[in-house]
Amino acid sequence: MRKPVVPYREFRLSRLREKRFSHVWLLLGWVGYLLLYFLTENLIPPEKCHVIHCALDDLIPFQEGFLLFYCFWYVYLALSLLYFFLYDIPSFKKLQFYIIVTQVIAMAAYILYPSIQLLRPEVFPRDNLLTRLLGFIYTADTPTGVCPSLHVAYSLGIASVWSRSKDASRSFKLFIIVMAALISVSTTFVKQHSAVDVLMAVPVGLVAEYIVYGKFPGGKTRLQTWLERDV
16 A cells, blocks of 8 residues: 555644644644534525526526536545545645635635525426435535535636646546536536536636636745645
8 A cells, every 4th residue: 555655643733833744734624614614504594695596507407317426526525635635745735725715715705695596496306316315415405605616616626636646647637627527517407506606616716726826926925835845
């Protein structure tokens, strides 16, 4: 089994300031996200939310088969972060920081312009394992806080970082990009997002892309220099 580039068995909270473990603090971004997610989901009533809808939504049929791609997102995200965390620290830092930027922008949007989508079918046209699973997801995940879609924004970040990875083959990079596209469109076919949510995730991703990879007038920022450092 491939050996991690950093000896995580030696990690202690007291060693967080050491250069070899300095990237671990980025994981705290998930704590902030979960806290804000809880607050926005529970403290902003649906009646205060703006309905997100466009004509394209009415042309996209409900297709529960896309739930496979929608759920694959969790594996796509977790395994990408885990691989980079173990074997490619610069890529881990770039992806995790990309995610943090999109989280901050999205949560600000959810608070300043609360959103809701009313696209979910009242009755599923078919009764099968996928629709039953989707029904459970509908129950667990409210249709509020949808614009922009983090499903899409994270997928853009994953595709961006993998496309620059020296460890990945061309075929694997193509697979990653295709999955990002299928995951993004899946959100509309399972009626978890409006097409507007998908489109609005693009500029959010571009902001994160520019911060992580963009060229600034004075050259690389201190952040970009740190993101590219191995340890």
